[in-house]
Amino acid sequence: MPELITLGETMVCFTPENNEPLQYAHTFEKRIAGAESNVAIAAARLGHSSGWISKLGNDPFGSYIKNTIRGEGVDVSGVRIHSQNPTGLMFKQICDSCESVITYYRQNSAASTLTPSDLDPEYFRGCRIFHTTGINSAISQSAHETVKAAIQTAKAAGCMVSFDPNVRLKLCTKQKIRGLLLEIIRYSDILLLGLDEAEILFDTREPEKIFLRAFGLGVRFVGLKMGDQGSYAADPETSFFCPTFPARKVDSIGAGDAFNAGFLTGLLEGRSLEDCGLYGSAMGAMAVMSKGDFENLPDRNGLESFLSGSLLITR
DSSP: OOSEEEEOOOEEEEEETTSOOGGGOOOEEEEEEOHHHHHHHHHHHTTOOEEEEEEEESSHHHHHHHHHHHHTTOBOTTEEEESSSOOOEEEEEOOTTSOOEEEEEOTTOGGGGOOGGGOOGGGGTTOSEEEEETHHHHHOHHHHHHHHHHHHHHHHTTOEEEEEOOOOTTTSOHHHHHHHHHHHHTTOSEEEEEHHHHHHHHSOOOHHHHHHHHHHTTOSEEEEEOGGGOEEEEOSSOEEEEOOOOOOOSOOTTHHHHHHHHHHHHHHTTOOHHHHHHHHHHHHHHHTTSSSSSTTOOOHHHHHHHHHTSTTOOO
C-alpha cells in the first residue's frame, strides 16, 4: 500500500503553444493539472510509494489523466470513473505581455461528485501521510464531505494528515471557504500554506502569528510558503527560515505543490525540520523553471545535485 496517499481533482490543462493571449491562440499544448496528483508524482520521483484518489469522467480526457499519472509511478487503484459527468478542463494563459489567467471548466465535473462511499478504508492501511487540499471543499459539498471522511479513515489507520488550503476564490467566497477549511485544519497534523491563504484563514501575514494560530488548532508542523521572500518550516518548539533558491522562473503554477512534496518527503524520511523546509524550497524552485505543473520535478539524484550546488547547504 502507498505510504503517501493524496485525494483531489486533476484536470486536463490547455496552454497556448506560442505563449499568446487565449483569445488569439489557435494551437494548444495539452498537459494535466492537479494539486494533489502533483504531490503524488513528485513523491514517487523522489523514491516514495504514492497513491492518488479521485474521480474521472468516462471520456478520453479521463483516460489521458489516469494513464499519465500511472505512468509516473503513482498507484491509481483508488480512482473511480463516472459514467455521466465529464472530466474537468482548464485553460492557462501564460505570456510575456499579459497577465497569467486560468479559466476553469469544472462545474459538475466527475470529481465534484466524489462521496465518502468512493473511499476504500483498506487502501489506507500502511499509509503514513494522507495529503489533500482545500480545492475539494470549494468544488462541491460532497467532495468536502469526502475529504472529512478520508481524514477520519486516515486517522484510524494511523496516518498523519497533511493539508494545503490552496484557496481558489474563483470557486468559492472568502467567507464560505474560511469556515470549511478551518474545519479541516482542526484535524490536520501538517499545514502547508501561503501568506495569502494565511491572511484569509488567520487574519494575519506575520509568520509567528500564523504559527501560533495553527498550533492552537492542534497542527504539529507548518510549512509557510512566501514565494520570492522564502519559506518557513515550524513546529511548536522552533522555526527555520529558508531563503529562496535562485531559479529562472518560467511558470510558477505548481511550485506550491512541489514544496509540499519536498516537505512531506523530509517527514517520511525522519529528517530534521530544517531539512524538510530546504527540501520543500528546493523542489519549489525547480518546479518553476519549466512549463507545466510537474514536468520539471526532479528524481532523488536531481534534488540532491540541486541542493549540493547551492550555497544554502553548508553541512
